[in-house]
Amino acid sequence: MATYVDILKSEFPEIDIEVFDYINGVLESGGADFEDGEEVFDAIGGLLQGSSADCKNEDDVRDICLQMFNTLKLNNRHPARKQVLLDAPVQLSQISSDCVSATSDVQGIWMTKRGQNTTVNAKKLEKAEAKLKAKQGRRNEKDSLRPPTQVVLEEASASQASNKKDTRVDMSGKNRSYDIRIENFDVSFGERTLLQGAEISLATGRRYGLVGRNGLGKTTLLKMLASRSLRVPAHISILHVEQEVAGDETDALQSVLESDTVREGLLIEEKTLNTRIANGLAEGMESVRLSEIYVRLEEIDADKAPARASVILAGLGFSPKMQQQTTKEFSGGWRMRLALARALFAKPDLLLLDEPTNMLDVRAILWLENYLQTWQSTIVVVSHDRNFLNAVVTDIVHLHSQQLVSYRGDYENFIKTKEDRLKNQQREYEAQVQYRDHIQVFIDRFRYNANRAAQVQSKLKLLEKLPELKPLEKETEVTLRFPDQFEKLSPPILQLDEVEFYYTPDRKLFSGLSVSADLESRICIVGENGAGKSTALKLLMGDLTPVGGVRQVHRSLKIGYFSQHHVDQLDMNVCSVELLLNKFPGRNEEEYRHQLGRYGVTGELATRPVASLSGGQKSRVAFAQMTMPCPNFYILDEPTNHLDMETIEALGKGLNKFKGGVVLVSHDERLIREVCKELWVCEGGKVKRIDGGFDEYRDILHEQFRKEGYL
Known part of the structure; x- marks a missing residue:
């Protein structure tokens, strides 16, 4: 019986050798995985059509792919016949490895420049390769995600170069300094390296803000310090506010x-x-x-x-x-506040705070800012709240490119200093490149001039001694896009009229509540925890039915809701792509990936189990899920929890570009100022509008603090 090699040679006698080798490698290595002829066509059909000398149509190529699939299927049933295929042209992967081992300048067929006489259509080759990778990726995802019990969460670890002198002093009990310096240490999470050869210095009495993108290892670093996996002098007490107080x-x-x-x-x-x-x-x-x-x-x-x-x-x-x-x-949430209160009362030598503002309302955040400004010992705080960092910290530690870089001053000073430093480094890099090019021009010009041989050798040695140039690694800009292809709706589109609501008759939560919103609305609801902010949102959405009064809603209103517990409700045992597939079936994988890409969940992040993602990455997946149906009105309850500052900035920009309505509950002052045009204060069973915006609300809270003696 003919093999697929025979079919290829007879049907496409003028096929380009590179295409032949590529197709042979695909079919030989992945033949057992193809389920039908259609999958073979998806993998190589486009290349075969481009290689047809007699211009075969799509149906003809499909029939040929089916024939080749049948030979593959038969061969897999009879392993002894595989020798026929092994004698066929060498695999592309083998060619690649041979080329790479021969010289580092050659990177295999798919990376090399083709000669002008080749008949290979490069775009079709790339497309075929992408299809094959996508298919294999889907198989890997399914294999790794089923059953759910097979998902194993990675663990964090840290290692540190030993300093015998410091170790002896620490063990002797003579070390009485409360400064902390940790040098040459690595931190990993599973197989991923988060920090490599890093160092950090924490001076007693200073307050450090640890900043960096989501998923780079900020929380993991705090855990390594708290567990003393990184060497902190034994006499220094550490408290890490991480878990809520046990209920008893x-x-x-x-x-x-x-x-x-x-x-x-x-x-x-x-x-x-x-x-x-x-x-x-x-x-x-x-x-x-x-x-x-x-x-x-x-x-x-x-x-x-x-x-x-x-x-x-x-x-x-x-x-x-x-x-x-x-x-x-x-x-x-209140037990987490208790954990924070216990840490503040205990006054440890090193206080580690991970997103302390997540559990607090605006009033409590303002109080905490004032309290920490007089803190006597050392603090390391991870926070996405830009205003909180500006009010509290004396130094910034930036986690970037597996390193920690320290900056004096608050967050605003860090941004300015970092930009200036990057500009200087870029100028230095460009000057070095120019200097190298100048030397190289001299070498190239006089390389074969006997009279200049000594000078050329001198220039060559100079080039060898110059430090290796590395272009600056710039962080990619975060963008969040909220689709808004919908028709305008005439106001009012959402309205509560004289609404009364309670969970128990003896405790009325709202009475005479009258508010309205339209597609132009940018509203932020603030108030103390327990004042009813989340309940007001649920009344607006219709998730709760008023005891009295009326909720009116436009028939074409389509609400997207982001809960502060949204992240915890995601399916942790699947990857992000499969999560969207399960929630919104019937679309192709590219659509799901494109949707996730709108929120920065790209590449291998999209194929990792949701459970292994950082809090901020999970929030981005939740945004992708919320916006998939293209709502024309968003109700967002504490959307900034777990997001890094770059993503919060992108969230603000995305909401400002969105052409629909927004009602927001948030404690992030910067986001409120950037997005919201109206401020509603939830207090005493009422929701009232403050004309002076956030500034007026902040002044009201400070006055309350002074009267109550908390400042």
């Missing part, structure tokens, strides 16, 4: 007080000794010890601790009543 019978205020282990230990010892003395069991030295405890308690102002803990809790939004509630009564 301890009230909120007591939970915060217990975070000061020194004070708690002294109080327990005092109580024990007093009991022994009252029962006549105490020995002489125990009375002396009790006196020492009283002195120590006075030194640390132990009697003022409850008042200090109460101020911290109040600043983070806990009312006096809430401070007496048990921790098990609070939701996850």
